[in-house]
Amino acid sequence: MVTLKDISNKCGVSRATVSKALNGQSDIGEETAKHIREVAKSMGYLPNATARALKLGRSHNIGVLFVDQTASGLKHEYFSAILNSLKDEAEHLGYDITFISKNLGSFEMDYYEHAKYRNCDGVVIASVDFKDPDVIRLAQSEIPTVTLDYVFDSRTSILSDNIAAMRDIVNFVYEKGHRRIAIIHGEDTSVTQKRLASFQKICSEHSIVVPEAYVKTAVYHDPKSSALATRELLALAERPTCILYPDDFSFIGGMNELERQGVSIPRDMSVVGFDGILLSQVLRPRLTTYRQDAETMGREAAARLVEAIEQPKLFIPQQIVVSGLLLEGDTVAHIEAQK
Amino acid sequence: MVTLKDISNKCGVSRATVSKALNGQSDIGEETAKHIREVAKSMGYLPNATARALKLGRSHNIGVLFVDQTASGLKHEYFSAILNSLKDEAEHLGYDITFISKNLGSFEMDYYEHAKYRNCDGVVIASVDFKDPDVIRLAQSEIPTVTLDYVFDSRTSILSDNIAAMRDIVNFVYEKGHRRIAIIHGEDTSVTQKRLASFQKICSEHSIVVPEAYVKTAVYHDPKSSALATRELLALAERPTCILYPDDFSFIGGMNELERQGVSIPRDMSVVGFDGILLSQVLRPRLTTYRQDAETMGREAAARLVEAIEQPKLFIPQQIVVSGLLLEGDTVAHIEAQK
DNA sequence: ATTGACGGCGTAAACGATTAAGTAAATTCA
C-alpha cells in the first residue's frame, strides 16, 4: 500500500507537504505540488479513508436503516427505488452508504451504537418500526438523521404526499362518475392515517357519504387480505362501483377475487392501485394507480442529510413533501353519475 | 466520545491494559479485567471501528458491487433478495456492507480503487457487466472476491443452477405431453448460454427436434420484446404448444399478447416463467416457473467471502451451484402427447 | 540463597493521515 510516507521519501519532502499538495492547500509551491501529484499518481497512491476518518472525525459514510419486516423492506420496489437513488446521490456527494443493523456479529448493539461504532456521519431511517425504542434513540441522538415517511420532532423528513395522492385519486374517480367508492387500507400507520383522512375529506367535499362498510382494513402487500376485503365488498347489498386498493400488490389479490366471481374490470368494477410498480403498467388492462416519486425521495434524503452533516449551523430541519403522479390506466370506467 | 483513555484514567491502569481486558487477552488479572469491563459498560464505551481498522488493517466491511443497469439491478426482486440475505449473513458474521461504485464525489476511481480506499476486506460482485475492464481489475486484484452468476478464474463464485433449472422445466413440460416447445431467451450472457445449452440437451435426450423458429431472442425483463417474440411464435404455421419465458416479467408481456389474440392460458397455450417473483404466485392462473434460491445464494456469498478473508491459507476457490425449485403453477396444461 | 518461570501490568511505537505552530529564506517596504 502506497502511503504519504512513500511519496514523501521519493520526493524528498515531508509527509505534511505531500498531504497539503494532494489536498490543494495554498501554502505549497506550484512546482513542488505538481511534482508531488505526478509522483503520487505514478506510484498509484490512494488515500486511506480509514486514516482520514480517524483524524478528521468524519467518515464520509452514511448509514441506512432498512429493515425487511414482512418482506416489505428491500424487496419492495418502492424502497428499492428509494435506496437506489439515495445511493446515487450520496455517491455523487462523496459519501458511501452502509447498512445499519442491530447485532453486528457477536456484539450486541442497537442502531445508535452501530452508527457510532462505524462513525457514520449521518443516517437515513426508512422502512422500520418507528415506535421501536432503538429507532427513537437513534432519531433523538446527536447524529444527523433523515426519516422517510415519518416525522420525528425537529428532524428532517421526506414524505411522499399521501394526502395529495388520495385527493387526486378520489377526484379522478369522481370525475369518472363514481359516487360509491370503497377503500381498502393498510395497517394503522401514519401513512395510512393520512390517506384515510384525505379520502374522507375529499369525499365529503364532494358530498359523498361513505358507508362504514365501504372502509375495509387489510395488510399492505398482502393479496390474501385484500382478496378477503374485496369479497366482503362484493357481498354488500349495495356494491361500490369503485375500489381503492392500498397498493398494487394488494390489488392483485382483489383482481383474482373479482375474476373468480366473474366481475370484469373495469366494466363491472373500477379499481385503483397505489405505488405504480412496474408490473402494474404491463398488466392488461393497465392499472390506474398512483406512482410515488421514489427517485426524488431518495435523492432528497441524501441531499438534505449531507446538508445537515456539512452545514450544521445553517441547517434547518424541514419536512419535504414529494408529490407523485396519477397513472391513468384503464381500470376506471366512465359511468353515469348516480346520485 | 468515551475512549480507552477515559477508562484507563478512571481505573488507574494503562490504556494497554484496558484494551487487553476488553478483548479478553489472557495476561490481565481476573479482578482487574472484570472491573475494567464494568467501568467500560457504565461509561457507555463503544469501540471505534475506524481506529481499529486503521491499526489492524481489517475493516470488517464488505463491499458490494450492484449496478442498476437498465433497472434490473437493485429493483429486481432476485437481486434484492440476494442482497438481503447477503446482508443478514454478513452482519451475523460481524461484517457491515458498503456499496462500491465508480466516482465517489469528485474523486474518480474505479471499483478496485474504491474498495481499497474504503479498506474493504472483501467484495461481492453481482449484477454488473462482467466484461467491464474495471470489474475485471477488481476480480483479479488481491482483494478477496466472490462473484454471483459468473465465473472468474481461480475465484469463488455462487451460481444459480441454470442447467438443472432448464432440465427440470423441460422434463416437466415433457411429462405433461408437450413436444412442441418454444423458448424465448434473454441477451447473450453466460447464464443465457447455460440455459440454452441445457434446453437443447434435454430436448435431444427426449428426441425432440427443436425448429430454429422455436428459439427466440428477447431482452431480460422487457415485456415488450417478449410480447413481440410471442407474436412471432403465434404466427407460425405449426405453433408450439408451450412457451418458455426468460423470466416472469417477460412472461407478462407474453401473457398480454396471448390474451390480445384470444389465446387462453393454459388451454390453448402452456407457458413457463423463470424467477418465481412474488407476483407470479399471486396471479391467476398461478404461473409455473422456476424459483432460484436467492436466500441461499446471498448467504453463501457472504459466508464464503468471509472464509476467504479470515482463512486465506485454508481457502480454496470454488464454484458453488445453488439449485432452485420448480414452482408448479397452473399454466402448463396436460395434453395428449403428439409425435 | 540463587535461579528461573511466570503472572500481571506498563511503555512506547505503530497504523496513515491532517494541521497548528514554527522556521528559514526570499521578498517587500520604508
Next chain:
DNA sequence: TGAATTTACTTAATCGTTTACGCCGTCAAT
C-alpha cells in the same frame, strides 16, 4: 539597510486502538 511580511516548507502532535517488549514481584525449584 533593517524591519516586516510573505512564501514554502518542516516538526511534531493527534485521532483511538493494538501489541511487541520490558519490567517487577512472587513463587517454586534447585
